[in-house]
Amino acid sequence: MRRLAVQKESDENKINLTPMLDVVFIMLIFFIVTATFVKEVGLDVNQPEDNKPKTIDPDKKSIVVRVTNRDRIVIARRDVDIRAVRANIERLHAENPEAPVIIQPHPDSKTETMIHIMDSARLAGVHNVSLAAGF
Numbered sequence: 001m002r003r004l005a006v007q008k009e010s011d012e013n014k015i016n017l018t019p020m021l022d023v024v025f026i027m028l029i030f031f032i033v034t035a036t037f038v039k040e041v042g043l044d045v046n047q048p049e050d051n052k053p054k055t056i057d058p059d060k061k062s063i064v065v066r067v068t069n070r071d072r073i074v075i076a077r078r079d080v081d082i083r084a085v086r087a088n089i090e091r092l093h094a095e096n097p098e099a100p101v102i103i104q105p106h107p108d109s110k111t112e113t114m115i116h117i118m119d120s121a122r123l124a125g126v127h128n129v130s131l132a133a134g135f
Contacts, residue, residue: 063092063101063126065117069108073117082113086120093126100128 065085066074073080075088089101101121105114114131121129 061096062099063089063096063121065089065101065103065121067103067105067109067113067117069106071109071113073113082116085117086124089121089124089126093124100130101126102130102132104132 063075068074073082073085075085076092080088093099093101103114103117103121118129
């Protein structure tokens, strides 16, 4: 008789998970059914072909001055003497007054060369002078 009493007590202390699982499955079915009928509203965008941006040559929109590892100066793919840097920048600035001067020094080049180019650009009337990392 004691065994029956102990067995009944242990059955009464257990939590019945069946109703909870039923509720979880019903919620899962509800979310699956509602998710399939939800449609997202969006707009199809078609750009007109006339307004596509045209490719611009990067050398024409900015004045690029490159300094090699042996302090050679290259402007517009031509080697330029250090004394003629200002004249070349003035000429290119006259062609395109809005163009900034971008200096690309090699990591092994001297700082003096880069400073000379910056000074020459400012003396040429260009106020927008910047440095570019890498070569």
